[in-house]
Amino acid sequence: MNKTLLILRHEFLQTAKRRGFIVMTVIVPLIALLLIGVSQLVSGIARPTVEVMTIGYVDELGGFQQYTSQGNITLVHFDTPADATEALVNGDIKEYFVIPSDYISNGVINRYTLEKQLAASSATTTAINNFLTSNLLAGKVPEATVARIEAPLNLVSTRLTETGAVAPEQGGYGNLIIPFVFGILLALSIIFSSTYLLQGLGEEKENRLIEILLSSVSARQLLTGKVLGIGAAGLVQVVVWAISTPLLLNLASSSIGGFISTIQLPANFIVLAVVYFILGYLLFSVISASIGAVSSNSREGQQLIGIFTIPLLIPLWFTSLSMLFPDNPVWVFFTIFPLSAPVEVIMRLGVSDIPAWQLVASIAVLVLSIIGILLLTIRIFRTYLLMYGKRPGIGEVLRNLRSG
Amino acid sequence: MRNWEEAADMLAVEVSHVAKSFADKVVVDDLSFSVAQGEIFGLIGPNGAGKTTTIRMMMDIIKPDSGEVTILGERLGEATKNKLGYLPEERGLYKKLGVLDSIIYLASLKGVDRLSAEEKADELLNQTGMLPHKGKKIEELSRGMGQIIQFIVTIIHDPQLLILDEPFAGLDPVNTELLKGMLLDLRNQGKSLILSTHQMNEIEELCDRILMINHGRSVLYGNLAEIKSRYRSNSVLLEFEGELGEVPGVTEKRTHKGYTELMLDDSTTPQQVLAHLMSRGMVINRFEVATPPLNEIFLRVVGKAHE
16 A cells, blocks of 8 residues: 555544544534533523413503503503502512603603512513503504504515526525534634644654654655545544534524524535635644644644634634624635635625635635645755754744755 | 575665755765675764764665765665664654554555564564563553564564664663574574664674764774774783793783783784794683774774864
């Protein structure tokens, strides 16, 4: 078998057998499952009780006699606040409110309750709101108009294509979820894979195995085998996550409701996700390899690679900004800048369309960066892989690259 | 496949005018030497002399700035790597990997298929008494045991040329003898061995020829016996019965435990002394032209360079 393939297979198996790798692969879906479970539990507890609730009211203004049944809430009239307080203390009513005589001029309603709470529940507020509106408008406008005044807007948006037909892919917040989750997973997977590469190189450098390896294979074979082997393991991880996501979302839809079923992914999403995982991983792995070659141990290498992972994560920090201002030129920069491109492109796909030229530019810049850094890395690899002492300074590395 | 005779003529290693510098420091400077097939060649020199760099250039781990390295008649390349076995000075293996898996993986990188590697590994583990540890992880082994495993990795692909950097360091006397026996066996099978060590007694015991380098340059090169005679201090070692008395040409007598060393003046040869003693009818149990130990030569040569 080809030596590069042998190294690839070895690195793939060793990575896939790592406890950390298995835990990461399994734990991400498990954590998601746990979160769904917790949210289901919470929403189950918080679900409004179906039993009829009774609220008292004192009408000091007058004219509020009708519409005392609002859904599950029944409103009971009291003559004076003292009567209402007594009923409240006795537990006959949950709470009561007073409509003061100057209500029309300032809109103030005084509410009294025994419970400690941040604010009145939305069910109560809606019930009181509709009770007041209905009574205020009673007899003045038709019933149907009252209903419209209570809920005037039910917005249904449809996106059209340039030809005027209904676009197959509609926007909306639902569509942001999968790109956002995927952006996070992509960043995690790229960071973990390149960390494994760094750790592996660090270990081989520390225990001097690198000399035996390089006396058997070339630096290029070693580098290619390692990058592809660990990358293949990372791809398996991403695929496991990608497969488990729809299953989990189905589970989740029972608690979050029909929201998830409205999600439609851009048609090119899966293709671009795979392309950007591969390119992003390759970029970070060649960077890791050169860092691994110059740093004296794996701990030092991990600190250095940290600097490069910051741009990768930037698009995640600015999610809300990119939702609010999807057309800002800053996003174009992050789309084309190679370190941030993988996550930025995936995130932007959920928010808006990306012009084709930006995608082409982004992929081209990524590919060129990978090739450029790879060529540098092979040089650095040969020079520094066998130096165990002090980590060389940036200046020294550059000098050696020029002379080497 | 070459025929045997041609192969025997071919040099195992030919290094000609090789130089290498790192940054601005010259590490190896115009170095030339050759190693024949079926010999054990000693590579010695003080720390930082350029031994490891020279070895790495022979292994194609690093490329020389100038000069040429030929291994087994071929220019260095990926194809020659399978014929080389290298035991680096500082060693380690994948700690979490099993003994057999480590051997098989590293053997596969030398072009040995899994089945033959497994077979050969069993044989070598058995020969070194390591068979009971076959299923263990590397991190469970003692330092010496790890070293034996590493030696097995070095020879499992039946290399034509072996380069061993301090192979005896850290081994107990039993394992040292075992290793020496295996090295001599390999030599007798026609393999070439390059031994780099600071232990001069090992060199004297095993090597046919040596190269001593200092500051990246060759300072001593050739047959070990010839080098020793070149550095001999015109004296003879003598074990005898009876009285020695006056011997012409002897300037000084030093009595050691069990023997006497006679220092000769410049015009006297050991043969003349022997003839004189024989003519006196003395009973002589041992007569030896004294050669200095390699250690002393090493100190003299390196010391001179330091002055």
